[in-house]
Amino acid sequence: MDEESGKVLSQAVLAQRVGWCADLVAGMVSGLLAQRWNPADVEVLASGVDSGGRKLPSNAWMALRRLGWTVAAPEGVRVNDRVVRMAQEQAGRALRSASWRADLTAGVLATWPADPRKRTPGEWEQVRRAVPGGEHLPSGMIKSRTRQVARFLAVHGRLPVDVFELEGVPRVARMLLLAACDRQQASIERSDTDPRRVLLRLQLPTRPDPRTYADWTWVACPIILAPTVPAGAVVHLPTLRVTGRQVHADMAFSHPVPKARRTGHTVALGVDWGLNTLLSAGALRLQEDGRITALGAGGQFRAAGVLAKRPGVGGLRGAALAGPLVR
Incomplete structure (x- = not known):
């Protein structure tokens, strides 16, 4: 619902307005990446300190501002500072992620094999020595980069x-990283009557090229949380993504867990991650006679394919990448 007019927005209109905001952010992200997509700037950001030797903030948008890497909306377009923050956060995350790939690529190039389709044992040793932490790196990653x-x-x-x-x-995704905002741009609260429902309020443009702050209005978006979100968890501002005529909300939440004991455990959970299957997990139980047995067949989480294409319910869908992998 548009709070200023009181008008209920259709699913298509909501997606359009979120899309307009995401396009403004994506344009600024593209400008920042075009300026900073080079070895020197990525190395500066990856070093974790500014020119004065002070530690950079963990938030990407704050780190970029400490370094003086600014960006602005196109001339004649009016956005508030929180929209600029979302652009800096997205660009900063992309630049930070490039550091590891830069080291991996440099190691592969420096030890380019005679036959890239099949390295010799000696060539494998060379490339692993050339890549930071290469001795623990899965061979599939080196092969993929090769x-x-x-x-x-x-x-x-x-x-x-x-x-x-x-x-x-890199290409820029159309999304809104609301975690970079404060209550002047977005807020989220649980319902007093139903803990499964939350209300997301955020400012969205009423036109693709807002000229004044009057072209931005508050929109209230009710979200039904996924069952994996505990009733007592603290929900945080989500990331919004537009897919066709739908808006998807990637929900983040936090909740306390009991302090783990150092000894006395009889069940262990092993989790591994990979390129094709994001997470694979399996559980084992230590029997009283010392035998170790498997609990079920384990579980997997894939972030692509049918899970990525599953339609949401209504105009805004809550999603949470959390929950038990093994039941």
Whole structure:
């Protein structure tokens, strides 16, 4: 509902208005990445300290501001500072994630094998020594990066200089990282009568190119939480993504858990992550006679395919990537 007019917004109109805001943010993110997508700037951000030796804030948008990496909306378009924060947060996360890929790519390039389709044992040792933490890195990641470089070589007839030439400036997703905002842009509260319901309030533009602050109004969006969100959990501002005519809300929450005991456990949970299957997990039980037995067949979480395409309910859907992997 648009709080200023009292008008109930349809699913399509809500998606349109969130999309307008996401487009404004994406435009600023693209500008920032175009300026800072280079080895020097990524290394500065990855160092974790500013020019004066002070530790950079953990929030990406605050770190970028400490470094003086600013961005503004297009001329004639009016956005508040919290919208700029979302752009800086998204760009900062992308730049921070590039640091590890830059080190991996540099190691692969520095030890380019005679036959990229099959490294010799000696070449495997070389590439693992050249990559920070390479001794613990899954071989699949090195192979994947090698294939990517090989495709570049086949097209250009030479190896890329670094990951920045190999990948190019990353594409920008249309999303709103509301976690970078405060109550002047967005707020979220649980319902007093139903703990499964929350109310998200946020400012959205009424046109794709807002000229004044009057072109922004508060919109109230009720969300039904996923069953995996505990009733007593503290919910945090979500990330909004537009998919077609729907708006999806990736919910974040926190809740206390009992302090783990150091000894006396009889059940263990092992979790691994990979490229194709995000998480795989299995549980084991220690029997009284010392035998270790498996509990069921384990579980997997995939963040692609049918899970990514599952339609939401209504105009705004709450999603939570949490919950038991093994029951």
